[in-house]
Amino acid sequence: MKILCFVEPGDELSQQALGLAQALGDVRAVTVDGAYQPAAWAKAIAAEPADAIVAAGSDRGNELLAHVAAITGQPFAANVTAVDGDVVTRVRWGGSLLEEARLHGSPKILTVAPHTQPAVAAVAADVLTAPDDGSPKVIERIEESGGGVSLRDAKVVVSGGRGVGSAEGFSIIEELAGLLGGAVGCSRVVTSAGWRPHTDQVGQTGTKISADLYVACGISGATQHIAGCKGAKTILAINDDPEAPILTHADYAVIGNLHEIVPAISAELRKVKG
Amino acid sequence: MRILVCVKRVPITGGRIVLTDDEQAIQSRHLGFTISPHEECAVEEAVRIVEAGGGETVVLTLGPAEAEEQLRDCMAVGADRGILLKTDGADRDAQSTAAAIVDAVREEEPFDLILFGNESADAGGYQVGIRVAHALGLPVVTGLKKIEPADGRVRVERDVGGARDVYDVPMPAVLTVLEGLNLPRYPSVPGRLRAKSKPLSVNEPAPPAQGLEKLRLVLPPGQGKQAEVLGEGPAAAPKVVELMQRLGVA
Numbered sequence: 001m002k003i004l005c006f007v008e009p010g011d012e013l014s015q016q017a018l019g020l021a022q023a024l025g026d027v028r029a030v031t032v033d034g035a036y037q038p039a040a041w042a043k044a045i046a047a048e049p050a051d052a053i054v055a056a057g058s059d060r061g062n063e064l065l066a067h068v069a070a071i072t073g074q075p076f077a078a079n080v081t082a083v084d085g086d087v088v089t090r091v092r093w094g095g096s097l098l099e100e101a102r103l104h105g106s107p108k109i110l111t112v113a114p115h116t117q118p119a120v121a122a123v124a125a126d127v128l129t130a131p132d133d134g135s136p137k138v139i140e141r142i143e144e145s146g147g148g149v150s151l152r153d154a155k156v157v158v159s160g161g162r163g164v165g166s167a168e169g170f171s172i173i174e175e176l177a178g179l180l181g182g183a184v185g186c187s188r189v190v191t192s193a194g195w196r197p198h199t200d201q202v203g204q205t206g207t208k209i210s211a212d213l214y215v216a217c218g219i220s221g222a223t224q225h226i227a228g229c230k231g232a233k234t235i236l237a238i239n240d241d242p243e244a245p246i247l248t249h250a251d252y253a254v255i256g257n258l259h260e261i262v263p264a265i266s267a268e269l270r271k272v273k274g
Numbered sequence: 275m276r277i278l279v280c281v282k283r284v285p286i287t288g289g290r291i292v293l294t295d296d297e298q299a300i301q302s303r304h305l306g307f308t309i310s311p312h313e314e315c316a317v318e319e320a321v322r323i324v325e326a327g328g329g330e331t332v333v334l335t336l337g338p339a340e341a342e343e344q345l346r347d348c349m350a351v352g353a354d355r356g357i358l359l360k361t362d363g364a365d366r367d368a369q370s371t372a373a374a375i376v377d378a379v380r381e382e383e384p385f386d387l388i389l390f391g392n393e394s395a396d397a398g399g400y401q402v403g404i405r406v407a408h409a410l411g412l413p414v415v416t417g418l419k420k421i422e423p424a425d426g427r428v429r430v431e432r433d434v435g436g437a438r439d440v441y442d443v444p445m446p447a448v449l450t451v452l453e454g455l456n457l458p459r460y461p462s463v464p465g466r467l468r469a470k471s472k473p474l475s476v477n478e479p480a481p482p483a484q485g486l487e488k489l490r491l492v493l494p495p496g497q498g499k500q501a502e503v504l505g506e507g508p509a510a511a512p513k514v515v516e517l518m519q520r521l522g523v524a
Contacts (some may be wrong), residue, residue, distance in 0.1 A: 036439070039414070059434070062393075063416050066401035070408035075369055075485030078393075078400045087489065092398055097291055097300070098494050099397075102487040111400075136413045136447075140440040142431070150436065156523045180523055188311070191454075198454030204395065205311040205453040213523045223287045224311075224395075234521055236514065237501055245289025247501045252517060256507035264508030268515045269524060 001025030004050035004107075006032075006064060007125050013056035015119035017112040021054040022120060024083060029125035036060070037130060037137035042067030044130040050107045057091075057111040065109050074105040079113035091116075094204030094227025115210075115231060149183040151200065156182030157211045157232070159202055160190060161225075163218020163240065163258055167195040172262045173217060179269045185209065185229075187219050203228035217258040221246025238262065275329035275423065277320040278385040280375060280403075281309040281348060283341040284396045297490040299365075300396075309335075309344050311453045312391030318458040319421055319451065320389055321352035327423075330354045332385070334378060336371050338363035342474065349469035350461035356474040365397070367486040372405035374479035379410065387428065390450040392417045399486075407448035414448040415441045419455050 005021040007014035007029045021027045030048065032041045038060075045053065046068045053068060055061035057079040069076035079091040081098065091113045092099050103110065151157060158177040160170055170184065177184045185202040186195070202209055204227035214232035218239060219225060226249050229235060237250035238258045247253050254261055285302040292301040309317075320331040333348040335341045336359040345356035359374050366374070379385065388410075390403035407414030419438075420431035428445055431438045433452070461469075504513040518524035
């Protein structure tokens with residue numbers, strides 16, 4: 001099998017995709033030069049001979065291979081975790097559910113679900129050129145002023161859910177996050193209520209975190225939320241309901257009123273740190 | 275402006291997913307239904323654009339007869355009419371979904387914008403909008419958190435981890451959006467009443483062969499874990515701090 005693997009230089013997810021690609025056959029890594037222009041880049045990728053085309057299940061990887069699939073008229077399986085002949089296992093519901101599916105057609109087009117494969121060493125990639133075909137391309141990049149710790153990269157995320165009760169209630173969450181040098185997160189209920197901006201949302205349709213510690217305060221643990229926090233190494237739930245679903249995903253729990261427990265933890269931290 | 279918004283009926287899964295005995299679907303007997311979160315923002319955005327500049331918002335779904343409920347929900351928050359592409363309820367893959375949408379769009383007067391969620395909450399295929407755009411020969415930009423139409427063009431922005439990429443494309447165009455684009459309104463009681471009498475057209479596209487053929491659904495490993503309870507109430511604080519020190523974060 002000749003496998004064409006799209007990679008982005010220095011991208012960890014690309015190296016994970018490469019790992020799965022190498023298990024499928026002889027890999028030729030390719031990348032594309034110049035300003036990002038998805039449809040034009042996809043045209044360049046689709047023009048290369050291959051039995052299968054693989055990329056990372058990143059924003060860009062999923063977008064590019066969807067274009068390749070549309071151009072070639074082939075099926076496309078996004079966020080695959082395993083391949084067995086024609087049958088792929090892929091992620092649904094942000095990872096709360098898996099699907100086994102037969103991927104028909106040729107070339108086989110698939111992306112690799114993030115953090116489901118070990119990364120392998122980067123290989124030299126052939127650089128393809130994508131002539132400007134007039135399709136949409138990036139005309140400007142606006143850098144955002146980096147205020148505080150980013151949710152995606154934070155070592156500690158302290159997050160609040162419905163149980164926090166109000167926008168003002170988040171002051172104790174902010175205090176604890178600040179003491180730990182971490183970021184503040186929240187559940188979808190909280191952003192829908194307008195208590196916090198959507199940029200704070202941890203979840204399937206928010207940010208997917210990879211913190212060392214995730215502290216979930218007053219969060220019941222809907223699948224939508226778990227999809228965003230399951231990448232954390234350790235999850236501590238603070239909840240007044242010992243039967244909340246979050247406790248079946250958390251490593252540790254404290255049962256009780258978060259409005260008493262969270263300030264107590266902050267006070268204890270101050271005491272220990274002197 | 276004439277705007278089409280494509281949405282998908284999905285179950286509200288809550289805290290725990292249970293599969294049907296045939297492993298083909300989520301057991302939804304006791305669940306409510308909604309549309310994917312990204313699509314709620316797509317509907318809201320279309321309604322706001324039309325409120326500001328006039329025109330029409332049409333909402334389309336491919337799904338079972340029951341998906342009329344989701345179209346009415348969208349009409350309750352301001353969509354003007356609905357198109358139901360009725361199926362027997364079995365899943366259709368992204369390719370056949372896109373083909374059915376393309377056929378339906380060709381039956382209509384041209385739209386200035388066709389909006390999708392970036393990916394559906396359930397299948398997460400990341401491709402229907404892109405396929406529709408290619409089939410119709412329209413430009414497409416995905417994953418958007420800002421949409422500003424003006425003078426036959428649309429300026430859009432996409433988050434790319436700490437920065438925003440800007441695109442400027444001519445209309446008609448296909449755009450896929452992300453939650454956070456706006457804060458969708460709740461339906462009002464008069465809105466719900468009006469939605470009942472808004473026009474709904476129904477078509478039944480034939481089920482084609484599936485290129486990505488679902489065999490079965492599987493729950494991922496690691497179900498049924500149980501957290502170790504460190505304690506109850508504020509008295510547990512010292513144990514929590516010990517844990518934080520052990521993890522090297524405090």
